[in-house]
Amino acid sequence: MELKIVEIKIPDGANLVLGQSHFIKTAEDIYEVMAGAVPGAKFAVAFSEASGDCLVRTEGNDASLIQAARDNSLALACGHTFVLLMKGAFPINMLNAIKTVPEVCSIFCATANPLQAVVAETGLGRGIMGVIDGFPPKGAESASDVEERRNLLRRFGYKL
Numbered sequence: 001m002e003l004k005i006v007e008i009k010i011p012d013g014a015n016l017v018l019g020q021s022h023f024i025k026t027a028e029d030i031y032e033v034m035a036g037a038v039p040g041a042k043f044a045v046a047f048s049e050a051s052g053d054c055l056v057r058t059e060g061n062d063a064s065l066i067q068a069a070r071d072n073s074l075a076l077a078c079g080h081t082f083v084l085l086m087k088g089a090f091p092i093n094m095l096n097a098i099k100t101v102p103e104v105c106s107i108f109c110a111t112a113n114p115l116q117a118v119v120a121e122t123g124l125g126r127g128i129m130g131v132i133d134g135f136p137p138k139g140a141e142s143a144s145d146v147e148e149r150r151n152l153l154r155r156f157g158y159k160l
Helices: 028-035 063-076 095-099 143-155
Strands: 003-010 015-019 040-048 055-062 081-087 104-111 116-122 127-135
Touching: 003 063, 003 127, 015 055, 015 095, 015 127, 028 081, 028 104, 055 063, 055 116, 063 081, 063 104, 095 104, 104 116, 104 127, 104 143
Parallel strands: none
Antiparallel strands: 003 116, 015 081, 015 104, 040 055, 040 081, 116 127
């Protein structure tokens, strides 16, 4: 087994959900979740088959995001995984809906941070072992940081 680090490229202004799923209808089902969740959002999903033709299948409503999702899936080269990119929407608003898609097995991450996937390669193929999402902590929050965090959540409309 060989471990590799794959850089995931997230377009400016986009968020990403990286997950594992198990069936060819993943791309269409995630498309339907996204289309129904946030009208006007731009998005794309790429799903990597692990049997049959072993193709990267894509759906979406934005050509540049479709290309970026496809490129990331091809770089990962891990069967039964999906890359979902979105603009004008945030993962927090649709993660639960994505998790209810029957084909979705797990979510590795949802982020807009710099992202690396730790991929294992064997004679059979490749699989995502985990992700490195963003940067390490620089310390613990102070009282003023707590206040700033709480105010930020209220400005975003997530808290009263």
